[in-house]
Amino acid sequence: MIQRALYLILLLAAVVSCKTTPEARRPVTQRSGSFINESIERNKALVAKEEEQIEKLIARDSSNTYIASSNGFWYYYNSKSTDSLNVETPEFGDVVRFDYSVKDLYGTDIYTEGEIPTKRYAIDKEELFQGLREGLKLMKANETVTFIFPSHKAFGYYGDKNKIGTNVPIITQVTLHSITHETNK
Structure with missing residues (x-):
């Protein structure tokens, strides 16, 4: 009889302790989108500050005619x-x-032309910082162009992990020696 009562108590405990619907777990902390919104505002302010610096640099340089690219840099x-045959x-x-x-x-040198070996680059198939990727597409063989890239078009937040720090706008002088066209177009 004691065994029956014990079984009955265990059976009742098992039935009562089981829930039919699980209870949702609540997060320990709840966040709003404030971090993202603050980050967006910081980045907008940084871009505006860099563009102001670049525009002042351009205004002081009367010896060159700058072109504003649609990609967010100047050259x-x-x-x-x-x-006349070199149009591509x-x-x-x-x-x-x-x-x-x-x-x-x-105007302080970060990398001189001699420090960086001549590069071979397959357009849009290899890694290269965004501004230079876009700038090379504007050039023809045997041209030299000076680009001014805001940091988000250069090495951005991470820099190049060597000489270029965080959020540094740069001036890059590029000489395009040759273009070898892909044969499988």
């Missing part, structure tokens, strides 16, 4: 191709050979 030609710019998959140097907005 001018140091030497422009006058060859690189397209997706073309391999370009070029040299470049990097300075900060004050």
Whole structure:
């Protein structure tokens, strides 16, 4: 009889302790979108500050004619191709050979042309910082162009993990030596 009572108590305990619907777990802390909104505002302020610095630099330089690209950077030609047969710019998959140097907005060398070996780059198929990727597409063979890139078009928040720090706008002088067109177009 005691065994029956014990079984009955265990059976009742099992039935009562089981819930038919699980209870949802609540997060320990709840966050609003404030961090993202603050980050957006910080980035907008940073871009505005850099663009103001770049516009002041351009205003002081009366010896060059700057072109504002639709991609968010500025450039001018140091030497422009006058060859009437040289009208092609690189397209997706073309391999370009070029040299470049990097300075900060004050003109201080970060990387000289000799420090960076001549690069071979397949357009949009390899890694290269965004501004230079877009800038190379504007150039023809045997041209030298100076680009001014805000930090978000250069190395951005992370820098290059060597000489270029966080959020540093740069001036890059690029000489495009050759364009080898992809044969499988």
